[in-house]
Amino acid sequence: MIVPAEVVDYDPRWPLWFAAIRGRLAPYLAxxxxxxxxxxxxxxxxxAAKPIIDVDIVVPSAGLVxxxxxxxxxxxxxxxxxxxIAGREAxxxxxxxxxxxxxxxxxxxxxxxxDHVLLRDHLRADAADRERYAARKRELAHLLTTDRGAYVTGKGALVEEMIARAGGSPTAGGPGRTGA
Incomplete structure (x- = not known):
């Protein structure tokens, strides 16, 4: 499967794609x-986003990882x-x-x-930051075909700012650590 390398307008099919992924995963985690x-x-x-669905399998304790x-x-x-990124198995x-x-x-x-939840929920609630973030991603989108790391790093300071404003705190994980 080819990794999507563009930032596109929001697609109302994305929640349906997530539901299909969740449905495929659920039996294995029953x-x-x-x-x-x-x-x-x-x-x-x-x-606006890369058409990549981010999924967290959330377990109640480290012993279940x-x-x-x-x-x-x-x-x-x-x-x-x-x-x-400590605490996140990919x-x-x-x-x-x-x-x-x-x-x-x-x-x-x-x-x-x-961090995943704070950023998601903040962007759902704050239209101005949603637009700022979309604009930043579009500005950096050209990097997706040549340097994905630079794309993530380029969003990093803004992501960190939004997480902090949403009640999170900085960490040694570095800019853009959410992958969003």
Missing amino acids: EVSHRIEHVGSTAVPGL PTAVARLAAAGYVHEGDQG FALPPDAVHYHHLYVVVDGNKAHR
């Missing part, structure tokens, strides 16, 4: 206490570790993925999970 959350820009109605990782491996996902897609998405396992309320 024996694990969890919830599946739509986070990231595609979870914010009206926000290895079990969730094993269950997702059984579903064809490849565990990629925390990718430099996965590569299985070959049969229908919609491109980023998948993470997080512990309920940890910093990585809070």
